[in-house]
Amino acid sequence: MTRPTLKSFKEEALKREGVKKSYDELSAAYEVRKQLIALRQQAGLTQEQIAEILQTKKSNISRLESVSSNISPKLSTLTDYAAAMGYKLKIEFVPDNEART
Numbered sequence: 001m002t003r004p005t006l007k008s009f010k011e012e013a014l015k016r017e018g019v020k021k022s023y024d025e026l027s028a029a030y031e032v033r034k035q036l037i038a039l040r041q042q043a044g045l046t047q048e049q050i051a052e053i054l055q056t057k058k059s060n061i062s063r064l065e066s067v068s069s070n071i072s073p074k075l076s077t078l079t080d081y082a083a084a085m086g087y088k089l090k091i092e093f094v095p096d097n098e099a100r101t
Contacts (some may be wrong), residue, residue: 033067036081040065043085053084 004012013019040050047061054061063069064077075089082089 029072030067032073032078033065033069036078037065039082039085039087045085050081050084054080 040047045053047065048058051058051061063071064073064081075091079089
């Protein structure tokens, strides 16, 4: 018996309604954190350096970027984080084609 690939495991797991619902609910938070990390890395900054710029602790930056964090960042925190790397925060609403009316 061979081990499933991550892709095949994900496909099978998402067929289960509870898993799919949780995945969809966490999708936006995961995407934000992924973008935060990418911005910081593109800027060539460490968590320590961005913490210094934002006058906070490295542990706060680590928690902000952590996909397992239960804490939702404030918009002002995201705005400050983006500004520290020369970006503006843009929030966009998109239609939910799966929403029931």
